[in-house]
Amino acid sequence: MINYDKLYIGGRWTEPAKTELLEVRSPHDRSLVGLAAEATAPDVDRAVAAAREAFDEGPWPLMTPAERQEVVTRFRDLYAERAEEIADLTTAENGSARWFTGWTASALSQQTDAFLRAAAAMKWEEEMDRTDETAGRVLVRREPVGVVAAVIPWNAPHQSALVKMVPALLAGCTVVLKSSPENALVTLLLGEIFTEAGVPEGVVSVLPADRETSEYLISHPGIDKIAFTGSTRAGQTIASIAGRQLKRVSLELGGKSAAIVREDADLDALVEGLKFLSFANNAEACVAHTRILVHRSRYDEAVAKLKDLIESLTVGDPFAADTFIGPMVRADQQQRVRSYIETGIREGARLVTGGPEVPEGLEGGYYVKPTLFADVDNSMRIAQEEIFGPVLVVIPFDDDDQAVRIANDSPYGLGGGVWTADETRALEIARRIRTGTFSVNGAPFSLDAPFGGFKNSGIGREFGAVGLTQYIEYKTIAV
Template sequence: MLYDRFYSRGEFQYCTGPTQFPVYNPTTETQESVVKTCSDEDLEAAIASAMAGFEAWSCSSIEERHRVLVNLEEGLAQRATRIADSLAREIGCPVWLGALMQVPMALKGIQFAREGLFELKWTEQIGNGLVERVPVGVIAAITPWNFPLHQIVAKVAPAIAAGCSVVLKPSELAPGAAQLFMEAVHESGLPSGVVNMVWGGPELGEQLVSHPAIQQVSFTGSTAVGKKIMTAAAKQLKRTTLELGGKSAAVVLPDADLDTALPVVLRMSSVNSGQACVSQSRLLVPESLLSEVEAKLTSLVAMWPLGDPLDPATRLGPVANARQHERVTTMVEAALSQGARLLTGGPGRPEGKEKGWFCPITILSDVQPDMEIAQEEVFGPVLVILRYKSEAEAIALANGTKYGLSGAVWAGSPETATSFARNLKTGQVIINGAAQNLATPFGGWGESGVGRENGRFGIEECLSYRSLHGAH
């Protein structure tokens, strides 16, 4: 498959850049496709298109925006099977997960953006002043490979709802979902120039972020890259929305139901091969329950058969690329050398897998809070167990990293869990396995980022204020 067309002025156009990025199938390690990059001229054309698109779309009605989002949602739903197939081939996401999580999350994101249109107070009278919420302008959206469709929707749908235009740079490692998204955009009835897409690597991303026509940058990815983007944006005082890394803790309180909690904790640390910013990769348990927790978790691993992501029976596919496989392996090896105790899994490929970037579900106990694996994002199916003696110690451990994106609390009652959760320095907390609500604001504290996505909160992120004194 050759991805060689960018999207500008309402049509697909051939890329004229000099570079090509190979895309490898993580199961077979063979080349799956090729992405041809945009040239400087292609990028300029896409940005000029977005500038013209903004002039038209910023004056659109709420009803027009709603109609387009309905069409976009329908277009993506029609492509759901093809999207799930591309995710399996390009990033190793099992087809069941693509069908039950990756695509539905994106569809929900559009739904909540549609509903947010009617939840916002677009104008309000304050004394003699009429306060208006107005679109910020042209937004650069840079998205990752791990949840490619969901992250594209989380940035583009609220921008459309806000009346902004977008230049999207999706990950060159997962091009299939982005291509199918843009095909749905093309059929949605959006005016020319409102949504544009370019292909390229970090260099093109830097050009996009620093371009004077870009008023806001929305980025999801690593904290290190997020800091570089914020620095570059600061030179022109651009607004930024940064959804970055995490090292989320799942806290099991002494009265929690382990048989209910532990299967969910294991799922939240292993789903998508642990390649999720909200992955609950740290499990905090009372010292008195440690042995029981270890035994139950170890037995649960059998429920996650590892294999070809195109096989419906596979629960756990490979990690997405060779670089990620090396990182997971290296971090597990370092933890073992520092005294962590291996309960299941281990570094490298599991037995019987000589090809493919497979990492087994790895559970480590006797992990100390200052170990790298307890502090840094692994982005693999690795769960570390830390013990605590008191609630105060549990709070300190949960808050003991530079991140603050997500977390979970398990207790005998919602009241107990909620009381504990209010001590956590993180953007969201899952109480006793509650379903994640994509209408609520999502984003991090600390080095997990700034700004919020989802629902009306994502739309508000794309708006600014204008005060008209003396107007009615």
């Protein structure tokens, strides 16, 4: 059993204000994975004070960009050495299938490399070309935004953490990471790697905590910038707090992404692509393609193939080699997904496969059946609201214009895609969809490219050079 009985505050392992340890249990069988310290308001005060001092008085913001890059490079290498351990612990804590956590832990080195490339190419101070004869010399500096509160969800703990922490650190910021209780163990493990990498004292804190403590952190006067990944509802609360206090904020929120399947689509390629685009990480993913819009001429064929796909996915012990979908992370999340399935039935959608029952033999964990609905109207709740579980809805359309209207008829705008043999038409459609990311025939995204959403899917962007600029203030100096 793993035991983290101290919090990582300002680079030091520190006794928490709350003496009772948090029990972290497996969503597969409720067995005890480990015990962890849980942060409360006094711990937040200490972490913010350490971060504030490290930013205002410490060496980190004053180091050269190259020196900070050297430390982050060491962190990347040390992280890679522990990737298998991290993948195992993530699977144990949140139930993500081991194939997924293994892939994610390995891919995070590539994510960090993209930020390192962006930092190396960034012009941290430059003199502008003189075009105004009345002006003197003008220097433009890119400086760190300050103390960052990074608040992350449970579904992809290290990806969500490092996509904020790495660019913040490269920019010269100090960071207080607030993780969910479900991932207390694997996020506290990050403290060990940051220490070994040589991050100076005060620069990084890791605080597993509940929502009340999270709100205390983001409201803290010592915080300059909030970087959040999570639900749209929580993002709205954070945005309102940031607005009142004029804090910088970036929000990566929910989604209800649409995959448009034109009449000339390769349905076998579609099904293979949606296996990962729709169901990776137990379908507990904001960017999952969960609305499948199919041209009416291919509708029945597509529904049949999607049914075969879903029924082929092995659900069970997330450590098993053949498991594709593990349990939902908590009992309330399991009940949320099951209730949406019941809602779809009441709304009149056709249940093709799956259903609200717990899979047979898996009653001891938080499992749900992967479910497919057909004959769905886009106005139904199961087509408009983010379910955050393995539930797909299939909606027919008659032409490209109607498909675009349906895809855009959503409060969200995070992802989506089109499947077609006609690249020209694909790009025409892609340019009309109001989302931050969009793929043609399931093409993978570059980690150097910006990621984020339109509408209720968020504010700001992550990844690469654009993600790095989210942690930068611009200063103009006239000489």
